[in-house]
Amino acid sequence: xxxxxxxxxxxxxxxxxxxxxxxxxxxxxxxxxxxxxxxxxxxxxxxxxxxxxxxxxxxxxxxxxxxxxxxxxxxxxxxxxxxxxxxxxxxxxxxxxxxxxxxxxxxxxxxxxxxxxxxxxxxxxxxxxxxxxxxxxxxxxxxxxxxxxxxxxxxxxxxxxxxxxxxxxxxxxxxxxxxxxxxxxxx
Numbered sequence: 276x277x278x279x280x281x282x283x284x285x286x287x288x289x290x291x292x293x294x295x296x297x298x299x300x301x302x303x304x305x306x307x308x309x310x311x312x313x314x315x316x317x318x319x320x321x322x323x324x325x326x327x328x329x330x331x332x333x334x335x336x337x338x339x340x341x342x343x344x345x346x347x348x349x350x351x352x353x354x355x356x357x358x359x360x361x362x363x364x365x366x367x368x369x370x371x372x373x374x375x376x377x378x379x380x381x382x383x384x385x386x387x388x389x390x391x392x393x394x395x396x397x398x399x400x401x402x403x404x405x406x407x408x409x410x411x412x413x414x415x416x417x418x419x420x421x422x423x424x425x426x427x428x429x430x431x432x433x434x435x436x437x438x439x440x441x442x443x444x445x446x447x448x449x450x451x452x453x454x455x456x457x458x459x460x461x462x
Contacts, residue, residue: 300436307424311445314417315363318448321410322370326354328406329373332399333380346383350376367448370410377403414448421445 333347353376357369384396425444428437 297436300433301440304424304428304433304437304440304442307420307427308442308445311417311420311424314413314420317413318410318417319366321406321413322357322366325403325406325410326357326373328399328402329354329377332396332403335396335399346376346379350380363446363448418447421447 329350333350350373353369353373357366357373360366360369421444427433428442428444
């Protein structure tokens with residue numbers, strides 16, 4: 276009788292230890308998922324900041340380059356897509372489209388020496404450069420949080436617990452192939 280009691284208590288203790296482990300892992304996954312969401316919110320915050328700067332930059336350039344209507348329309352459309360994007364994939368796609376449009380805008384600015392010397396343009400370019408750096412930092416933080424979470428839910432035995440509670444991998448922010456090309460600088 277005493278042996279059964281000991282075995283029963285041992286089983287109960289093991290089940291409790293296992294239950295505490297599972298609950299602890301689930302809580303860890305939840306915390307990591309919240310870190311990803313917070314990092315993503317910071318990426319969105321910086322993208323919004325950039326989107327807010329763009330109309331000022333565009334209006335400054337417009338004064339010098341009135342005939343470049345198509346580029347201004349592309350920037351406006353890309354900015355609108357960014358502001359209305361709902362999912363990370365939509366945000367990243369719109370951000371990449373906006374990057375491409377901004378690159379064309381800056382190429383136009385190269386053709387107008389007076390514009391490049393304008394104080395407003397210089398200030399806006401400095402703000403935009405700072406914002407681009409902030410975006411890069413926040414994207415890295417997002418990707419780091421995603422990497423830690425994705426690794427955690429893929430390793431054994433955590434993958435079993437993650438699968439049971441429905442935790443799925445998050446997508447990384449990735450730069451499109453065409454933006455990885457080295458830009459050509461001409462003097």
